[in-house]
Amino acid sequence: MRSAPNFLLCGLAALSLPALGAEEHWRGVTGASLQKLFQGKEFGDGVHFAYHLKADGTFTGTEMTKQVSGSWRVKQNEFCWKWQRPPGPEECYQVQQDGVHVRLLVNGSEAWYGSLQKVP
Template identity: 35%
Template sequence: MIGARTAIIGVLASLLVAGAVKQAGAADAFRQLKGREITAKFAGQEFTDEVHFAEVFGRDGSLSAISMGKRKAGKWRVVGDELCRSHERDEPRCHQVWISGTKVQLRQPGIDITEDGVLQKPAARN
């Protein structure tokens, strides 16, 4: 009986480790976009978390955002290998762009907080 329990515990531990390795591999699937790739991916698209915010990146460098029900206008551009956004009177904020499929993370070196969302065709909003 003790041998069977030990075997079951061993199998469960193996499954947990395999799941953790699989998740770590999925996290590693993100890759950093370079300048031209950022422009190609973002122009004409919407970056959104599908709940709190949505930003539409116009092909002309315009930026139309809605965040927590408030609309803002701004501009966007790519500087080096970073996406830079400025809303109305705000200073530009630049981020590295990391992508995995449609999932996007905007990262700033040295800061552990990311802006997470997806890229998609702009949704119709009122």
């Protein structure tokens, strides 16, 4: 019955390998490219939140079924938003993109993750 431990060992080794074709290609987005990236798009995760980032610098959407709104802008090389509903301070993030996927980072740590879609 030596094959059972070998089978388990091979299975564990296979699980530790990265999925083929799932390699990530994150790149930083800065300056004017940030405006172009977010303007007129919906940023969401498909479950918990969806925000429509409008060209006039405002956003509306839902977060855990609650209506939210605020303003957004590009400040230097960061994406910033300020919540009006519910009220909150301005928060600014570095941005990385991999295709339609976007990460908002604070000091190099992921704070938000979602996808961008064009709003019709």
